[in-house]
Amino acid sequence: MAYVLALLASGRSKGFTASILQAAVKGAQRVEGVDVEWVHLHKFKFGPCTSCFQCIRNDPHECVLKDAMGGNGKLMEKIKCANGWILADPVHYWGPSAQCHLFVERCYPFLWSGELEGMPFASISCASNQGMQRLANAELCKWSFCKGFRYIGGLPVHTTYFERALLEAENLGCKLAEAAKIDAGERSKFPDQERYVDYLNKPWSVLEPYLDNMSNGTMAYDSSLIAEGFTNFKRKEALEQLKKAREYFQSALELYNNGRVETACTQLARASAFWTHATWKEFLEADVIKTNVPGAYRPVDDKS
Ligand SMILES: Cc1cc2nc3c(=O)[nH]c(=O)nc-3n(C[C@H](O)[C@H](O)[C@H](O)COP(=O)(O)O)c2cc1C
Structure with missing residues (x-):
C-alpha cells in the first residue's frame, strides 16, 4: 500500500486551500492501493530549527528537539513513512506561508539521511487577493529541488478560477498517487x-x-x-x-x-x-x- 500525506499549511481548516487539497485527495483516492492521510500542520506544535546541527553529527540523522517534528515526534514519524506529499499552502506576502516554511525547514535531517531523496512531491499555492500564486508555487518547487524530491506537479491557484482549479487538483492528486505507488515498490535515487x-x-x-x-x-x-x-x-x-x-x-x-x-x-x-x-x-x-x-x-x- 502506498501512503500519501495531504499536508495542509493554511490556518483555516475549511478554507480555499483546504478545498483545493480536498479535490487533490479525491483524485489520489481514485488510484487503487493508495492510502491518503490528511494532516493539518497547524494542529501540530513545532518551532524553527535552532541550528544545533545534531541531525548532521548523529547517525541516525534525527532532530533532537522535543516537539512534533523532533526525535520521534508524531509528525516526523508520518513523514518518514510517506511515499508522496501533496503540500497545499495559502499564498502569504507573494510567497509560501510561514507555517509551510517552518515545516520544510524542520525536514533538515532528511538531507543527511537521504531518506526522502526521490520521493514524489506535488504542491498547491492558493491566493485569493492580489495573487502571486505562480511565484509562491515556484518557491515550493525550489524547496522540492533542494530536498531531492521528484516534482510531479504544482498548482498555482487564484480563487477567481476556483472551479477549474478543483478539476486540475483532482488530476494532480491522481498523478501524485500513481507516482507514490511506484515509490512504494522501490524508491529510486535521484542524484544531482x-x-x-x-x-x-x-x-x-x-x-x-x-x-x-x-x-x-x-x-x-x-x-x-x-x-x-x-x-x-x-x-x-x-x-x-x-x-x-x-x-x-x-x-x-x-x-x-x-x-x-x-x-x-x-x-x-x-x-x-x-x-x-x-x-x-x-x-x-x-x-x-x-x-x-x-x-x-x-x-x-x-x-x-
Ligand atoms: C499574512 C497573509 C498574507 C497574505 N498574502 C497574500 C498574497 O500575497 N496574495 C494573495 O492573493 N493573498 C494573500 N493572502 C490571502 C490568502 O492567500 C488567502 O487566505 C488564501 O486564499 C488562502 O485561503 P485560505 O485562507 O482559505 O486557506 C494573505 C493572507 C495572509 C493571512
Whole structure:
C-alpha cells in the first residue's frame, strides 16, 4: 500500500486551500492501493530549527528537539513513512506561508539521511487577493529541488478560477498517487546530475540561479568570484576542492553559452558538489558542525 500525506499549511481548516487539497485527495483516492492521510500542520506544535546541527553529527540523522517534528515526534514519524506529499499552502506576502516554511525547514535531517531523496512531491499555492500564486508555487518547487524530491506537479491557484482549479487538483492528486505507488515498490535515487536536468522544465529550474550563485551574479567566468581567488580560503583540502569546482564551473558556463543546457547541468552539478564540500571544509567542519559531510549529501562525482 502506498501512503500519501495531504499536508495542509493554511490556518483555516475549511478554507480555499483546504478545498483545493480536498479535490487533490479525491483524485489520489481514485488510484487503487493508495492510502491518503490528511494532516493539518497547524494542529501540530513545532518551532524553527535552532541550528544545533545534531541531525548532521548523529547517525541516525534525527532532530533532537522535543516537539512534533523532533526525535520521534508524531509528525516526523508520518513523514518518514510517506511515499508522496501533496503540500497545499495559502499564498502569504507573494510567497509560501510561514507555517509551510517552518515545516520544510524542520525536514533538515532528511538531507543527511537521504531518506526522502526521490520521493514524489506535488504542491498547491492558493491566493485569493492580489495573487502571486505562480511565484509562491515556484518557491515550493525550489524547496522540492533542494530536498531531492521528484516534482510531479504544482498548482498555482487564484480563487477567481476556483472551479477549474478543483478539476486540475483532482488530476494532480491522481498523478501524485500513481507516482507514490511506484515509490512504494522501490524508491529510486535521484542524484544531482539527473535532478539538475529533470528540473529544467519545472516552474523553478536550478541552472541559471546556480550559474548566478557561483559567479555571484556576473554570469561570467573571468570576472567571477570563483576565478578571483576567494582570499578567505586557507585550508589545503578546501582549496583543492575549490579548484575542481572552478574547472567544472568553467566547463558548465562554456556549455551553457553554446546552448548545451543538459550537459551544462551535469557539469554544474559536479561544480556545485565540489563547491559545497570546499565551503564545508573551510568554514563549517572544524568550528561549526564539527563533523565531515555525511555520505548522502552532495556526493562528488569527479569525471575529469
Ligand atoms: C499574512 C497573509 C498574507 C497574505 N498574502 C497574500 C498574497 O500575497 N496574495 C494573495 O492573493 N493573498 C494573500 N493572502 C490571502 C490568502 O492567500 C488567502 O487566505 C488564501 O486564499 C488562502 O485561503 P485560505 O485562507 O482559505 O486557506 C494573505 C493572507 C495572509 C493571512
